[in-house]
Amino acid sequence: xxxxxxxxxxxxxxxxxxxxxxxxxxxxxxxxxxxxxxxxxxxxxxxxxxxxxxxxxxxxxxxxxxxxxxxxxxxxxxxxxxxxxxxxxxxxxxxxxxxxxxxxxxxxxxxxxxxxxxxxxxxxxxxxxxxxxxxxxxxxxxxxxxxxxxxxxxxxxxxxxxxxxxxxxxxxxxxxxxxxxxxxxxxxxxxxxxxxxxxxxxxxxxxxxxxxxxxxxxxxxxxxxxxxxxxxxxxxxxxxxxxxxxxxxxxxxxxxxxxxxxxxxxxxxxxxxx
Amino acid sequence: xxxxxxxxxxxxxxxxxxxxxxxxxxxxxxxxxxxxxxxxxxxxxxxxxxxxxxxxxxxxxxxxxxxxxx
Numbered sequence: 028x029x030x031x032x033x034x035x036x037x038x039x040x041x042x043x044x045x046x047x048x049x050x051x052x053x054x055x056x057x058x059x060x061x062x063x064x065x066x067x068x069x070x071x072x073x074x075x076x077x078x079x080x081x082x083x084x085x086x087x088x089x090x091x092x093x094x095x096x097x098x099x100x101x102x103x104x105x106x107x108x109x110x111x112x113x114x115x116x117x118x119x120x121x122x123x124x125x126x127x128x129x130x131x132x133x134x135x136x137x138x139x140x141x142x143x144x145x146x147x148x149x150x151x152x153x154x155x156x157x158x159x160x161x162x163x164x165x166x167x168x169x170x171x172x173x174x175x176x177x178x179x180x181x182x183x184x185x186x187x188x189x190x191x192x193x194x195x196x197x198x199x200x201x202x203x204x205x206x207x208x209x210x211x212x213x214x215x216x217x218x219x220x221x222x223x224x225x226x227x228x229x230x231x232x233x234x235x236x237x238x239x240x241x242x243x244x245x246x247x248x249x250x251x252x253x254x255x256x257x258x259x260x261x262x263x264x265x266x267x268x269x270x271x272x273x274x275x276x277x278x279x280x281x282x283x284x285x286x287x288x289x290x291x292x293x294x295x296x297x298x299x300x301x
Numbered sequence: 302x303x304x305x306x307x308x309x310x311x312x313x314x315x316x317x318x319x320x321x322x323x324x325x326x327x328x329x330x331x332x333x334x335x336x337x338x339x340x341x342x343x344x345x346x347x348x349x350x351x352x353x354x355x356x357x358x359x360x361x362x363x364x365x366x367x368x369x370x371x
Contacts (some may be wrong), residue, residue: 065352068363194311199334200346211355216348226308236308241370
């Protein structure tokens with residue numbers, strides 16, 4: 028009888044904790060200031076999943092899209108040409124890409140600054156000299172640096188893809204301010220960036236048909252890689268860890284029991300009369 | 302490879318195909334359009350219904366889009 032009472036009591040306690048959790052969640056669940064935004068759906072990325080890696084060809088195409096479309100306004104100041112080597116380009120290819128840019132270097136022996144072709148160790152070139160120049164050229168809006176943009180957005184690569192393909196007519200009654208464009212995935216709806224990707228906007232090296240969603244997907248993968256360059260290695264090490272542990276866990280358990288067996292079976296006898 | 306075909310973006314095709322599935326949301330949006338037709342305050346808008354409609358479209362179309370890309 029008393030054990031039954033205990034059981035009931037315990038059940039009530041668990042239920043109480045659960046109820047407190049529900050109430051607590053209700054109180055502390057976040058309330059966003061602006062809910063007038065369309066949350067992007069989860070797209071079927073190839074690199075999502077515990078054993079998935081980036082599609083190197085998509086990164087390569089994504090770099091082409093960034094280079095030809097995005098880079099005229101968006102900087103990627105934390106990326107160097109050497110970062111592309113072994114990821115999406117060979118060393119020679121990356122050297123050619125770098126050599127296409129002009130880098131100010133110096134001073135030389137006469138104390139003058141000079142420009143030279145870029146090298147692998149150079150950063151991706153900035154489209155603007157400083158923030159003020161960027162704002163002046165873009166109607167007061169600052170194009171964000173894209174080095175870590177995927178990490179900086181709530182829905183990650185889903186957001187980038189949805190935003191790039193999500194330019195639509197505004198709903199009835201919504202007036203978009205001059206110089207802005209309507210995009211439901213952007214908080215508030217009015218975004219300074221105009222639609223950048225149109226079918227056939229880029230000529231891919233590998234002949235992939237350059238549809239809007241193809242380009243948006245590729246550039247999203249490229250930006251995801253730029254934000255998480257450690258992604259592939261991390262998952263590789265993770266799976267190595269899990270496999271190694273799976274092999275050694277039985278041995279570790281056996282060894283613990285082996286080592287502890289004297290203590291487990293030891294019996295202390297106290298003689299009160301010596 | 303030599304043929305010059307205009308690439309077709311399947312995303313819009315899928316979204317168009319999803320519209321019958323989102324009839325409820327579309328009707329709500331159209332009802333809102335009618336409701337605010339002769340609004341003079343300039344405050345009325347249909348953003349809520351619009352976002353509901355596109356959320357429905359996205360949910361329906363999102364799993365298919367990447368099947369047609371590389």
